[in-house]
Amino acid sequence: PYSKHIKGKIRELRVDFGRNKHRIFYFVFIEKNIVLLHAFLKKTPKTSIAEIEKTGENYYNVLKNLKIYE
Template identity: 45%
Template sequence: MYEIHFYRDKNGKEPVKEYIAKLAAKKDKDSRIKLNKIMDYVKTLSEYGTRAGEPYIKHIDGDIWELRPLRDRILFAAWDGNGFVLLHFFMKRTQKTPQKEIERAKRNLADYQGRKHHENK
């Protein structure tokens, strides 16, 4: 089993966790379907890691991977040898993952790594 961590910015915001909570608070059928699919994919990541492969997971660039539930995309990276950190989410609207979304995930990862490094000193 792999540990799943949520990226938290310096202001305490956790974008992926907050998105999941927002879906959980909604009562419509589409939100429930999305939430269940996201949770299934996160569970798959925690059980199989990146070995789960497509259609669940796809390598994007460098350290960045994506979970692919429906049209949602959750960008993540390996963390601390036995886990993953969920960095950023967006709704897929194009065939290719937009570079700006990848760059945001990379910035979030660099921020997370920097702050975790200082916490462990």
């Protein structure tokens, strides 16, 4: 698996199983905890805007509800 920066604190974990390309968006949270924001099976060469927008929504939902994750 490989990881790359997407935007702000959000990173993308790339996991390939044969022809299947899985993508997991995540960020590192308080004290090195990892929060998985969104995962999908990538079917095109470029990640769709919708997948990135969904990840952004989930990221802001986590930040709005910090008490749940403490």
